[in-house]
Amino acid sequence: MDSNEIRIFSPATIANVSCGFDVLGLALDAVGDEMIIRKTSKKGITITKLTGQDLPTETLHNVAGVAGLALLAESEYMGGFEIEIYKKIKAGSGIGSSAASSAGAVWAMNALLDYPFSNLELVKFAMEGERLASGVAHADNVAPALFGGFTLVRSYHPLDIIKIPTPEALYATVIHPQIEVKTSDSRRILKTSISLEDGIKQWGNVGGLIAGLYTNDYELIGRSLVDHIVEPIRSILIPGFDKVKENALEAGALGCGISGSGPSIFALSKGEENARLVADAMKNVYQKIGVDYDVHISKINTEGIKII
Amino acid sequence: MDSNEIRIFSPATIANVSCGFDVLGLALDAVGDEMIIRKTSKKGITITKLTGQDLPTETLHNVAGVAGLALLAESEYMGGFEIEIYKKIKAGSGIGSSAASSAGAVWAMNALLDYPFSNLELVKFAMEGERLASGVAHADNVAPALFGGFTLVRSYHPLDIIKIPTPEALYATVIHPQIEVKTSDSRRILKTSISLEDGIKQWGNVGGLIAGLYTNDYELIGRSLVDHIVEPIRSILIPGFDKVKENALEAGALGCGISGSGPSIFALSKGEENARLVADAMKNVYQKIGVDYDVHISKINTEGIKII
Incomplete structure (x- = not known):
């Protein structure tokens, strides 16, 4: 990844897919947030813009900020990131609004750093955003956002996520x-x-x-x-x-x-x-x-x- | 099926495969009962021989007899069957001894009648043998015996059985x-x-x-x-x-x-x-x-x- 800035789409997700309470989720195509993430020489994470929803922009009170810090803590990268978040998913609607921001942030950072982390590691970082949002570091929205399609959280200890194929129609x-x-x-x-x-x-x-x-x-x-x-x-x-x-x-x-x-x-x-x-x-x-x-x-x- | 008599192998099975309590079973290759089933003009089911285990041979007290009667009750066939059972699976060992007899009987009858019934229907008949053996008409041993491989009993009402593929090794x-x-x-x-x-x-x-x-x-x-x-x-x-x-x-x-x-x-x-x-x-x-x-x-x- 040559660029110092990328613009991404981070999808809404459905967790608790019927019988799969707490384990099965899926990602949507037609609705999701947009985010711009930019490398900066300044360390840490700064939320420079947030539109569409009334949500905190202080790094430690923003799910993308917290997830990003979790990634930085494990990274060798010495700089930081700025994040612009254009929320299209309503908070509290039940389709993974916080997960889209958390997962989107860490996915984009990983891309800008030339992919040092696996998807499974990104799930762990994004789960810190979920912990901030709901008090529980659940994975069933961030996993489908990051892996795409249907995902099964087989186990939390250790974290084990399986991507399940999606029928075409x-x-x-x-x-x-x-x-x-x-x-x-x-x-x-x-x-x-x-x-x-x-x-x-x-x-x-x-x-x-x-x-x-x-x-x-x-x-x-x-x-x-x-x-x-x-x-x-x-x-x-x-x-x-x-x-x-x-x-x-x-x-x-x-x-x-x-x-x-x-x-x-x-x-x-x-x-x-x-x-x-x-x-x-x-x-x-x-x-x-x-x-x-x-x-x-x-x-x-x-x-x-x-x-x- | 031209013959009036067939000899079959009916496998031992493992039910309650770990996390799949009451739903997942599998069939074995190396151990199973042998049975000879023969069409007769006389109606009903007769157990003419039973070796290897000390089990009742009266039709209504034998799992193969009861399962066979359940099939006959749904069949247009006007004759009956004789059954010889050579038990190799020990009763009470936990590898589907009763299921092998019940499933084997109805599978062989269906073959001799030129396959009027589906595997799913055969499971229902064989479950009557299980009801006699244990008081509960469970399907998780008879299903893998009849379908082979791994089977999932997704639901009992209605009965829904899915054959799951088996990795080669x-x-x-x-x-x-x-x-x-x-x-x-x-x-x-x-x-x-x-x-x-x-x-x-x-x-x-x-x-x-x-x-x-x-x-x-x-x-x-x-x-x-x-x-x-x-x-x-x-x-x-x-x-x-x-x-x-x-x-x-x-x-x-x-x-x-x-x-x-x-x-x-x-x-x-x-x-x-x-x-x-x-x-x-x-x-x-x-x-x-x-x-x-x-x-x-x-x-x-x-x-x-x-x-x-």
């Missing part, structure tokens, strides 16, 4: 109802224990989903997109969830669930045409109950973060 | 210490609830194991062969378990766990040579503590039941 529809669900509430209502019976169903479905992704078996992917554990509890916090899901499935979606910890709801479809039908079916619910919303229709982004 | 070592563990005890000591945290680890590993099997990634298979939920409890019933596992892993096994509900212990290896080293390492434990044992070293059987 797979599309996601995401609807974001403009209501606030606090991540802390969404975490707190989860039970700390589950029945063995539900656990067995869940890991059966995770197995089926992974198998479906490897074999381009859209029907199997659809049958496996079931969450017996988290969705029944968390969906209570999302007005209209049951109806949105019902409409999406009636419109032909392979499956439908909560994106991250909500309030966004995602559906997967075979083909863009179906994803559009599903979007209309989902919108319909919030139009009727008078809740504002954003909708994104996106191919699964198998590349992850990229230079633009 | 994958071998299993099974050691059966000659101690009695009652399946009922082995079920009873399980807790009916688990922590969400352990559940997440388990489905992360199921995802990793399936991914490893699709990509021939032996290291990933090994890292994923971990059971945080059932093994810590059930292994208490198997004398020497911890030492057997330690020895197997030290000898280079990819992973090691309880076969079915025990007392057999299985290990997976890359290559036959390693499987032999692992067998020696496992035997060593029971030689020292003076417990008799059988050992089987087997390629994974990707074909399942076959005519011999």
Whole structure:
């Protein structure tokens, strides 16, 4: 990488893909932040610009700043970086807004330094941004942003991330109802224990989903997109969830669930045409109950973060 | 199928493959029952011979008899079958002895009737044999016997079974210490609830194991062969378990766990040579503590039941 400055696209991501609570995520194509990252002789990280969302720009209070510092701490590079962040992903929407900034920053720095770090190492740095954002250094949004496609966080100790292939015609529809669900509430209502019976169903479905992704078996992917554990509890916090899901499935979606910890709801479809039908079916619910919303229709982004 | 009689090999199977409790099973090559099944004009099922184990031969008390009746009940065939069973798999050893008889019977009948039923339907019939044997109509032994290789029971309602590919060099070592563990005890000591945290680890590993099997990634298979939920409890019933596992892993096994509900212990290896080293390492434990044992070293059987 010759340049001292790059402009990147860092995608929105869906974590907690149905049965894959805390382990399965995927990257989107149609929505993401843009960032400009620039090498400077001055040490450290400076957030020189942040538009689109009202977020802190002090390095230690900004997720990109904290993730960048984690990278610098492991790097031999003696200079620093300036970061401009053009947020397109709404904070708190449940599609990995903080992850896009954290992962984008470290990915771009790694590119500017001529790739001293592996993707797995970048995930670890970006997780420090997640720790700042939510108190938990989770990997299920930053991993798909960095690896692209579907990622499985097999284990945290040690961190082990597997990139899973994406069938060509797979599309996601995401609807974001403009209501606030606090991540802390969404975490707190989860039970700390589950029945063995539900656990067995869940890991059966995770197995089926992974198998479906490897074999381009859209029907199997659809049958496996079931969450017996988290969705029944968390969906209570999302007005209209049951109806949105019902409409999406009636419109032909392979499956439908909560994106991250909500309030966004995602559906997967075979083909863009179906994803559009599903979007209309989902919108319909919030139009009727008078809740504002954003909708994104996106191919699964198998590349992850990229230079633009 | 022109003949009125066939002789088959019906393999032993490993259920509850580590993280895949109740959902993942695999078929063995080196050990299995032999059976002769013959069409008769007389209706119903008759067990005409049973050698190798002391098991009931009355149709309604024999797992092959019950499974066969379940098939006949759905068949247009107006005659019946005679069955000879040459048991090579010890009952209660934890490698699918009852499943081999149940699955073998219905597989052979289906062949003699020129294949009116799908493998999935055969699993349902064979599950009736399992219900007789253990009180629970489980599918995780009969499925790999019928499909071959690794099978995932994604769901029971409706029954959904996925055949997972088997890496070419994958071998299993099974050691059966000659101690009695009652399946009922082995079920009873399980807790009916688990922590969400352990559940997440388990489905992360199921995802990793399936991914490893699709990509021939032996290291990933090994890292994923971990059971945080059932093994810590059930292994208490198997004398020497911890030492057997330690020895197997030290000898280079990819992973090691309880076969079915025990007392057999299985290990997976890359290559036959390693499987032999692992067998020696496992035997060593029971030689020292003076417990008799059988050992089987087997390629994974990707074909399942076959005519011999």
